[in-house]
Amino acid sequence: MHEWALAEAVIAAAAEAAEKERLKEITEVWIKVGELQQVELDILEFALSQLKTDKFKNAKFKIATAKAELQCRVCGHKWVFNKETLDKDAAEAIHFVPEVAHTYIKCPKCGSPDFEIIEGRGVWLESIKGAK
Amino acid sequence: MHEWALAEAVIAAAAEAAEKERLKEITEVWIKVGELQQVELDILEFALSQLKTDKFKNAKFKIATAKAELQCRVCGHKWVFNKETLDKDAAEAIHFVPEVAHTYIKCPKCGSPDFEIIEGRGVWLESIKGAK
Amino acid sequence: MVDPRVSIIDERMRDIRKVIAVSSGKGGVGKSLIASILGLTLAKKGYKVGLFDLDFTSPSTHIILGIEGVQPKEDKGIIPPKVHGLEYMSIVYYSRDQATPLRGADVSNALIELLSITKWGKLDFLVLDMPPGIGDATLDLIRLIKKAEFLIVTTPSQLAFETVKKLASLLNGLRVPIVGVVENMKMNQSETIRQQTQKLGLTYLSGIPYDPNIEKTIGKTNRLLDTRFAKKVEQIVPSL
Amino acid sequence: MVDPRVSIIDERMRDIRKVIAVSSGKGGVGKSLIASILGLTLAKKGYKVGLFDLDFTSPSTHIILGIEGVQPKEDKGIIPPKVHGLEYMSIVYYSRDQATPLRGADVSNALIELLSITKWGKLDFLVLDMPPGIGDATLDLIRLIKKAEFLIVTTPSQLAFETVKKLASLLNGLRVPIVGVVENMKMNQSETIRQQTQKLGLTYLSGIPYDPNIEKTIGKTNRLLDTRFAKKVEQIVPSL
Ligand SMILES: Nc1ncnc2c1ncn2[C@@H]1O[C@H](COP(=O)(O)OP(=O)(O)O)[C@@H](O)[C@H]1O
Ligand SMILES: Nc1ncnc2c1ncn2[C@@H]1O[C@H](COP(=O)(O)OP(=O)(O)O)[C@@H](O)[C@H]1O
Ligand SMILES: [Mg+2]
Ligand SMILES: [Mg+2]
Ligand SMILES: [Mg+2]
Ligand SMILES: [Mg+2]
Numbered sequence: 127m128h129e130w131a132l133a134e135a136v137i138a139a140a141a142e143a144a145e146k147e148r149l150k151e152i153t154e155v156w157i158k159v160g161e162l163q164q165v166e167l168d169i170l171e172f173a174l175s176q177l178k179t180d181k182f183k184n185a186k187f188k189i190a191t192a193k194a195e196l197q198c199r200v201c202g203h204k205w206v207f208n209k210e211t212l213d214k215d216a217a218e219a220i221h222f223v224p225e226v227a228h229t230y231i232k233c234p235k236c237g238s239p240d241f242e243i244i245e246g247r248g249v250w251l252e253s254i255k256g257a258k
Numbered sequence: 259m260h261e262w263a264l265a266e267a268v269i270a271a272a273a274e275a276a277e278k279e280r281l282k283e284i285t286e287v288w289i290k291v292g293e294l295q296q297v298e299l300d301i302l303e304f305a306l307s308q309l310k311t312d313k314f315k316n317a318k319f320k321i322a323t324a325k326a327e328l329q330c331r332v333c334g335h336k337w338v339f340n341k342e343t344l345d346k347d348a349a350e351a352i353h354f355v356p357e358v359a360h361t362y363i364k365c366p367k368c369g370s371p372d373f374e375i376i377e378g379r380g381v382w383l384e385s386i387k388g389a390k
Numbered sequence: 391m392v393d394p395r396v397s398i399i400d401e402r403m404r405d406i407r408k409v410i411a412v413s414s415g416k417g418g419v420g421k422s423l424i425a426s427i428l429g430l431t432l433a434k435k436g437y438k439v440g441l442f443d444l445d446f447t448s449p450s451t452h453i454i455l456g457i458e459g460v461q462p463k464e465d466k467g468i469i470p471p472k473v474h475g476l477e478y479m480s481i482v483y484y485s486r487d488q489a490t491p492l493r494g495a496d497v498s499n500a501l502i503e504l505l506s507i508t509k510w511g512k513l514d515f516l517v518l519d520m521p522p523g524i525g526d527a528t529l530d531l532i533r534l535i536k537k538a539e540f541l542i543v544t545t546p547s548q549l550a551f552e553t554v555k556k557l558a559s560l561l562n563g564l565r566v567p568i569v570g571v572v573e574n575m576k577m578n579q580s581e582t583i584r585q586q587t588q589k590l591g592l593t594y595l596s597g598i599p600y601d602p603n604i605e606k607t608i609g610k611t612n613r614l615l616d617t618r619f620a621k622k623v624e625q626i627v628p629s630l
Numbered sequence: 631m632v633d634p635r636v637s638i639i640d641e642r643m644r645d646i647r648k649v650i651a652v653s654s655g656k657g658g659v660g661k662s663l664i665a666s667i668l669g670l671t672l673a674k675k676g677y678k679v680g681l682f683d684l685d686f687t688s689p690s691t692h693i694i695l696g697i698e699g700v701q702p703k704e705d706k707g708i709i710p711p712k713v714h715g716l717e718y719m720s721i722v723y724y725s726r727d728q729a730t731p732l733r734g735a736d737v738s739n740a741l742i743e744l745l746s747i748t749k750w751g752k753l754d755f756l757v758l759d760m761p762p763g764i765g766d767a768t769l770d771l772i773r774l775i776k777k778a779e780f781l782i783v784t785t786p787s788q789l790a791f792e793t794v795k796k797l798a799s800l801l802n803g804l805r806v807p808i809v810g811v812v813e814n815m816k817m818n819q820s821e822t823i824r825q826q827t828q829k830l831g832l833t834y835l836s837g838i839p840y841d842p843n844i845e846k847t848i849g850k851t852n853r854l855l856d857t858r859f860a861k862k863v864e865q866i867v868p869s870l
């Protein structure tokens with residue numbers, strides 16, 4: 127349920143972006159959600175709908191997900207995060223703070239925890255559309 | 259004159275890349291040099307020519323330079339590094355270890371040393387061409 | 391693409407009156423002990439206090455405070471549990487106190503994540519236990535929490551004071567408020583650090599003696615508050 | 631685009647027999663003092679020794695060794711000056727000992743730069759003074775210098791030993807060799823840390839007493855070598 131806090135951030139960031147572009151109304155908000163964080167999309171969507179301010183009253187929220195791709199800094203190996211290979215507690219911890227992936231996940235090829243999350247971390251505001 | 263050490267690194271990296279691509283001979287080596295580090299290009303070129311091993315005997319080294327663009331993490335301001343605004347010692351220190359830029363350079367807009375070197379740091383191997 | 395998290399941090403800090411970052415260029419000077427005891431002391435005085443351990447790769451306030459077996463609640467964000475009167479937040483809730491090797495970019499990301507999802511509510515003081523060095527956590531704090539004030543810890547050693555000078559010069563250059571300097575682990579009555587602190591234009595807040603018995607009180611909050619150490623930390627409160 | 635620097639690091643390390651990283655999850659445990667005195671001790675025994683200060687945001691070995699007014703020479707790379715018998719390298723040559731706020735990515739870049747341009751030549755030992763925490767410098771060292779061995783420093787405090795356990799578990803997981811553990815600032819004869827070290831399967835190298843007079847010897851290499859501290863550091867040598 128901390129998805130609510132993330133939704134608040136998205137609304138705040140979209141409002142800021144609209145301000146910058148001098149939009150009176152926001153019609154579309156494109157959001158990208160990385161799978162590493164295992165955000166519950168229906169809760170996120172519900173929260174977004176509840177948090178709508180006036181500017182967003184006709185806004186559609188378009189959510190795309192991105193696979194979480196990890197790359198080892200030691201051996202260069204790339205792989206995709208698979209929640210099923212983790213125990214429940216570890217998966218939940220990563221849900222809150224994706225960086226603790228470095229505690230629970232190791233490079234499947236060389237065993238190093240020194241990998242980069244090259245894609246699929248967190249919630250991003252891709253773009254907004256609206257009317258001036 | 260530590261350009262020599264950088265040239266050695268370029269030759270080693272190009273040889274590794276050639277190995278990976280199974281090239282018998284290298285004909286072109288594209289190098290990018292960022293201006294932040296103020297590498298002396300004629301020394302770099304001379305060093306490269308002297309360090310050529312057999313595989314490189316017909317190689318041409320193509321060197322492009324990139325302006326050093328810095329961006330402040332606090333206020334977002336972007337600017338281009340200008341050596342002339344620094345005293346000689348600071349410029350020389352940055353020549354050896356570009357990161358000490360954070361000691362001598364501040365964001366011209368907000369005064370923060372917390373900026374990112376978004377382009378124009380160091381010496382890069384862009385690509386190689388050769389024959390199998 | 392925009393990272394939406396930074397847009398909500400001001401809102402999350404809105405009802406916090408003061409943010410005190412206990413810091414020092416140097417490690418091992420007593421930042422974590424001072425941050426913990428300062429938190430406890432303020433709570434005992436009736437203030438609403440949060441304590442946030444930002445030393446993600448080597449957290450220690452949970453050991454000092456003997457905190458185990460609690461977890462934040464989830465309610466439209468995460469709500470730090472109240473332990474010994476403190477709203478207490480640490481990465482150990484998620485790392486389970488196992489080795490957590492993090493590069494600077496990861497430290498920055500974890501910090502921003504926790505700042506954006508943690509709901510502190512109304513606080514008089516949020517005490518931050520900072521990692522050593524002048525790196526991602528310190529720079530992000532300066533960047534993201536405009537109301538943060540720094541409490542700088544040193545020891546009588548030249549080695550520590552040199553790094554304090556560097557931190558102070560960085561903060562001064564950016565006009566970030568410095569509450570003052572605490573000299574910890576004093577072995578004698580030397581006034582050197584007091585004088586050097588004042589020469590830098592900074593307030594000398596307290597001189598805490600070296601106390602060989604402090605180790606025995608670690609993990610036991612009542613006993614921690616009974617030490618001379620705690621009495622000396624209390625001297626800082628009026629300056630906050 | 632390829633960063634060519636990492637391709638030359640093996641070559642730069644080729645003629646170095648042993649690389650000893652003096653480290654600890656914790657700050658302020660004596661890493662810099664031990665690294666400095668270990669370097670001096672090895673040099674006095676006739677070994678060819680390099681000392682490289684990798685605590686870029688809070689360097690201190692130059693203060694401990696009283697090094698001032700020297701700079702590397704440029705000769706197809708940079709050649710560390712020989713000071714007190716040590717080939718000595720530090721970022722202070724370039725930061726002029728001013729505040730150097732670096733994020734982790736900068737620490738990583740500066741480390742790779744210096745590793746790729748520094749010509750140590752033939753050395754018996756390269757001693758590395760590591761920063762606290764488990765961050766970019768430690769991870770890059772593990773990644774880039776395969777022959778690095780870790781000498782881990784702790785104090786008798788639980789707070790320090792907890793971070794040592796984490797560092798050891800990281801290194802063991804990666805099969806990085808650990809020379810052993812040094813217990814610094816011992817206040818009494820307690821065997822606790824020795825026992826806990828052995829329980830982890832690690833070698834207990836030396837127990838160094840707390841010495842209130844060590845501060846007075848800082849900056850004076852002859853006096854540093856005359857301390858009991860130095861005698862205890864000498865005990866480590868046969869294990870290297
Ligand atoms: N005044 C003091 N007297 C004795 N020991 C102290 C004192 N202050 C701190 N310590 C001890 O010094 C070590 C470092 O303290 P810590 O708070 O972890 O420092 P930091 O957070 O700056 O790394 C710990 O073992 C702690 O118990
Ligand atoms: N055995 C000891 N006795 C007394 N003081 C010590 C001892 N070892 C280290 N110190 C002091 O403790 C402080 C931290 O030492 P330092 O080598 O800088 O640690 P680190 O590099 O781990 O941060 C310094 O002021 C140093 O002089
Ligand atoms: Mg989260
Ligand atoms: Mg250079
Ligand atoms: Mg601490
Ligand atoms: Mg040190």
Ligand code: NI
Pocket residue numbers: 127128129221464
């Ligand atoms: Ni959740």
Ligand code: NI
Pocket residue numbers: 259260261353704
């Ligand atoms: Ni040069």
Ligand SMILES: [Zn+2]
Pocket residue numbers: 198199200201202203233234235236237238
């Ligand atoms: Zn790997």
Ligand SMILES: [Zn+2]
Pocket residue numbers: 330331332333334335365366367368369370
């Ligand atoms: Zn700026």
